Amino acid sequence: MSKLSKISFLFAGFSLVAMSITRYLLGDWVPFCWLALGLAVVFVLVGLIKDRAFFKEFFTMKTTKEGMSMGMLILLLLAVLGAVNYIGARHTKTWDFSSARVNTLSEQSIKLVKSLDSDLKVYFFYKKGVEGNEENRRLFRELIKKYQDHSSKVQLDFVEVNERPDLAQEYGVDKGSGVVFLDYKGRRNRIEKIDEQDFTSALVKVTREKNKTVYFTVGHGEKALSENKEGLGLGSLKSLLENNRYTVKELSLIQNAKIPEDADVIVVAGPVQGFQAFEIDALEGYLKNGGSLFLAIESQNTAGLEKLVAKMGVQFENNYILNQVETVMGKGINQGPTMGVIFSMNNKITKPFGRSEVTLFRYPQSLKKVDIVKGVIVDELVSTAPNAMAFPSMQIRGEGPEGTYALVDEVSGKWAGDESAKDFTAIIAGDVDFLTNQMLYQNLNRDLVLNSIAALAKEENLISITPKEPLATQMILTExxxxxxxxxxxxPLPILLLGTSVGLWLRRRNA
Structure with missing residues (x-):
């Protein structure tokens, strides 16, 4: 190759380097880049034309042809690998081999994320240097990836609070421990726990276009909605519902026996004074018109509602259900919370519950199915273990009848079998204390309450997802x-290995 060609190719390289550096530093394509690119092309052409005889001879050599064939194969292989990676990145497929399916989204989450018709913006706010942030970001990225695998509309953005103070101020973020906001069509919801349960619940809230209204009856000594400090108040339940974008209001039927038109759910929580006949008539008319009712009644105090539930095929037993326990002295009665351990696996409210999980009640009464009205279905949502006992009072003497007792029922169908009536739904519970501040967040009580309200409000998407826990495989060896x-x-195994090693060493030594 001539000296001129070598100089031409050297200047062509300098021109390309100058073009690349200029583009990188300025961050944009400027006229100088075109000039540098043009000079590089000119210098390459000068070199090729000057030594065209040399290059013609070089490309006709056998070694060159073989080398070019190998080069083409390498380029083809790289192209195939690039295409496979591109397709794999655009169309991902994962397999979950864990026994509890902890790495797979629930059907509810998948259905919900696929229904998005607009971009869902997910902001993860953090501060650099805060302990644990990197791990939280990694875990959250893995969680969001599961949702993004089912919809390209889920957009994740990590926001450093100090670098984007305007956005942090807009969302009211003043700390950097990993606060997350979901923004969908201007509706926002905040979560601070990195799991599918809270993320999907937040997703339901921001996709809901209209808040549902839940009315709590007052005037009969019901549990107080405004009570946050006392253990038997309902302040925690009110906050929980409002955080789930429900509108919570009070309803005094004794002052005005008319059900508001915006009532999506009516809750009667532990009344101690009797309902008047005109109030019960208003509730019956509400159910006949397709309403949703949640009744939580204490034992020995049905507040005159036994006739109402009898028309739904349920009877209050007015007893006290307690669990048996095994002690060193034999069987005993546990006078603490009564556990509901059997759940209806066919009902959307309790279907997510695990078999090893429980709900807790304080001295509940049992519910009994009576003459079922045609067109009405009674489903026993929560029941005790088969060894529970029933007592007529809390003065425990001897042994009561043993068996499985229903504590919470769902009733649905047409009121009084009237074909012209709309389908109603009612949840009847033989206890009210599981709704209170003291017990609401114990075990599965929160999930049972939220799922029941969601079902009554005809919002199946808001039924909470029970967190999945890895199942441990136990190996139990007898003596x-x-x-x-x-x-x-x-x-034997170490002895066998040692003997084999010694034998091989002696054999090699004597060989």
């Missing part, structure tokens, strides 16, 4: 099995 494992495996 006989452990002895067999010890003398058939643990002891």
């Amino acid at each position: 006989t099995k452990f002895g067999l494992f010890l003398f058939a495996f643990i002891i």
Whole structure:
């Protein structure tokens, strides 16, 4: 190759480097970039034309052809790998082999995220240097990736609070421990826990276009909605519902026996004074018109509502259901919270509950199915274990009848079998204390309450998802099995390996 060609190719390289540096520093394509690119092309052409005979001879050599063939194969392989990676990045597929399916979204979450018709903006606010932020970001990125696999409308943005103070101020973020906001069509919701349950619940809230209204009856000694400090108040329940974008109001039927038109759900929580006949008539008319009712009644105080529930095929037993426990003295009665451990696996309210989980009630009464009205279905949502006992009062003497007792029922159908009536839904519970501040967040009580309200409000998407927990595989060895494992495996195996090693060493030494 001539000296002129070498100089031409060298200047062509300098021109390309100058073009690249200029583009990088300025961040945009400027006229100088065109000039540098043009000079590089000119210098390459000068070099090729000057030594065209040399390049013609070079490309006709056998070694060159073989090298070019190998180069083409390498380029083809790289192209195939690039195409496979591109397709894989655009169309991902994952397999979850965990026994509890902890790495897979629930059907509810998948259905909800696929229904998005606009971009869902997810902002993760953090501060650099805060302990644990990197791990939180990693976990949250993995969670959001599961949603993004089902919809391209989920957009995740990590926001450093100090770098974007305007956005942090707009969303009211004043700390950097990993605060997350969902923004969908201008509707926002904040979450601080990184799991599918809270993210999907927040997603339901921002996609809901209209708040549902829940009315709590007053005037009969019901549990107080405004009570936040006392354990038997309903202040925590009110806050929980409002945080789930429900509008909570009070309803005094004794002053005006008319059900508001915006009533999506009516809750009767532990009345101690009787309902008047005109109030019960208003509730019956509401149910006949397709209403949704939540009744939580204490034992020995049905407040005159036994006739109302009897028309739905349910009877209050006015007893006290307690669990049996095993003690060193034999069987005993646990006078603490009564556990509901059997859940209806066919009902959307309790279907997400695990078999090893429980709901807790304080001295509940049992519910009994009576003459079922045609067109009305009674589903026992929560029941006790088969060894629970029933007592007529809290003065426990001897043993009561043993069996499985229903504590919460769902009733649905047409009121009094009237074909012209609309379909109603009612949740009847033999206890009210599981709704109170003291017990609402114990075990599955919160999920039972929220799922019931969501079902009554005809919002199946808001039914909460029970967190998935990895299942441990236990290996339980009896004394006989452990002895067999010890003398058939643990002891012989090292001896066998040692003997084999010594034998090989002696054989090699004497060879």
